[in-house]
Amino acid sequence: MKKSVIAALGLAFAAAAQAETIGDVSTTFRLLGANNKIVVEVFDDPKVKGVACYLSHAKTGGIKGSLGMAEDTSDASVACRQVGPIAFNGTIPREEEVFSERSSILFKHVRVVRMADPKRNTLVYLVYSDRVIEGSPKNSVTAVPVPGDMPLPLK
Secondary structure, three states, rough: OOHHHHHHHHHHHHHHOOEEEEEEEEEEEOOOOOOOEEEEEEOOOOEEEEEEEEEEEEOOOHHHOOOOOOOOOEEEEEEEEEEEEEOOOOOOEEEEEEEEEEEEOOOOOEEEEEEEEOOEEEEEEEEEEEOOOOOOOOEEEEEOOOOOOOOEEOO
16 A cells, blocks of 8 residues: 555544443343443544534444444434534535444444535534445434534535
């Protein structure tokens, strides 16, 4: 790989948000290993100060889940909210992945993509699950309006 490609990949991964766990609830009792859960996490949009996204998603328990080898289901929901004054860290693209978390040992991720709707001056966030071969149509969407006096700084 060329150095510029490696650098670009590094920047893409560095820009992705890190989530912190707010809490979880058990959905299925497992005699061996952890219970199946719904986990609620929060992350701040890395390029939009004042916006936090709350993500709920399934975590498979049991022995495989406890060892990190189980594949989580594609069920996820996202709710992004303005939690402070909105400020942009430079320009933003019309569409950008802002969060990714592994949901199986190799091939599956839960992803959150931010999309810009300049006509309505709104940020739209979509959560979905993908897999190398086949993704899932299960998804959830939320939107955060940007104050009218502050246009979206699109690239």
